[in-house]
Amino acid sequence: MNQLSAMRAFRCIVDAKGFSAAAERLDTTHSTISRQLQQLEIELGAQLINRNTRRFSLTAAGEQYYAACVDILDRLDAASQAIAHGHQRPEGVLRVSVPLVVGTLDLPHWLPGFQRRYPDIELQLCCDDQFVDLVADGFDVAIRIASALADTSLIARTLTVSSQVLVASPGYIGRHGLPRSAQELDKHHLLSFVGASSDWQLSAARGGVVSVTPSGRFSTNTISALHAATLAGAGIACFTQATVHNDLAQGQLVRILPNYSLGERHYYALYPQSRHLAPKVRAFVDYMAEFYQQS
Known part of the structure; x- marks a missing residue:
C-alpha cells in the first residue's frame, strides 16, 4: 500500500463528502478509492469512516487522523512547492x-x-x-x-x-x-x-x-x-x-x-x-x- 496516496484519498473523500466525488477529483475510480481506504484502515487497525449506501460520517479515530492528514499533506505540498519553484518570491x-x-x-x-x-x-x-x-x-x-x-x-x-x-x-x-x-x-x-x-x-x-x-x-x-x-x-x-x-x-x-x-x-x-x-x-x-x- 502506498500510504501517502491512501492518505490523500482519505482526505479527498472527507473534503468531497463522498466516494464518487473524491474519485472524480482524483481522476480515478470509486472502487480504487474504496480499496485505498480499506487498506488504510487495515494498516491503522481502526475504522475511519462509518458508511452505508446513503451517507457516511467520521469515527472518532477518523476525525483525529483527518486532522493529521491535512497537516502532513499541506506541509509536504508546501515543501515540494518551495523546492519546485526555487523559493520563488x-x-x-x-x-x-x-x-x-x-x-x-x-x-x-x-x-x-x-x-x-x-x-x-x-x-x-x-x-x-x-x-x-x-x-x-x-x-x-x-x-x-x-x-x-x-x-x-x-x-x-x-x-x-x-x-x-x-x-x-x-x-x-x-x-x-x-x-x-x-x-x-x-x-x-x-x-x-x-x-x-x-x-x-x-x-x-x-x-x-x-x-x-x-x-x-x-x-x-x-x-x-x-x-x-x-x-x-x-x-x-x-x-x-x-x-x-x-x-x-x-x-x-x-x-x-x-x-x-x-x-x-x-x-x-x-x-x-x-x-x-x-x-x-x-x-x-x-x-x-x-x-x-x-x-
Whole structure:
C-alpha cells in the first residue's frame, strides 16, 4: 500500500463528502478509492469512516487522523512547492475578497506592512460582506468573520478567534454614566448592526445569561458606520476585540461590562483546494494570521 496516496484519498473523500466525488477529483475510480481506504484502515487497525449506501460520517479515530492528514499533506505540498519553484518570491496579481471591516477599519493597520514585505504582489481588494464564489468570480482567497463556518469545499484556515466586546466613547460615558450590570443597559442608547443576531447574549462570570435587544436612535448595515457612530458618542455598540483593539489602547473607546462574555467570532481565510498553493496566496494568508494574532 502506498500510504501517502491512501492518505490523500482519505482526505479527498472527507473534503468531497463522498466516494464518487473524491474519485472524480482524483481522476480515478470509486472502487480504487474504496480499496485505498480499506487498506488504510487495515494498516491503522481502526475504522475511519462509518458508511452505508446513503451517507457516511467520521469515527472518532477518523476525525483525529483527518486532522493529521491535512497537516502532513499541506506541509509536504508546501515543501515540494518551495523546492519546485526555487523559493520563488510571492508576486503577481492577488484578488482577495474581504468583509468591509477588514477593508476599511483594519486596512490602515495591515496594508502598509504587507506592501513593504511583498512589493511584487499587486493586491486587488474587493470589500463586501456577502459571500462570493471564489472559483466562479476569480478570487484567489477570501477572509470571512463568523461564529462558525458553514460547510464548504474550500480550504479554511483560522487566522484568529476574537472575543466580542461592548464599548462606548469616553464622551458618551461622561454624559450617560457607566453601566454596572447587564440590566442597566436598558437605560442606555444601544447601537445595532443590521443583519447581525438581533440580541446580545451576555454571560455573567458567575453563571446565567442576560439577553439584551439593542434599541436606540441609530442602526446601520456597515461596521465602519457603526464604529464611526460609537466614536462620535452616539451610544454603546458591540465589536470584536480585533476591530477595536487600537481604539481601546488609545483611549478613544472604553470597555463596557468587561466581566460579561458575549461570545467569540472566528476570522477565516478561505481558498480553493489545490495541490500547489501559490506563493502569493500563502504569503497573504500567513501575513493576515500574523497581523490578527497580534491584535
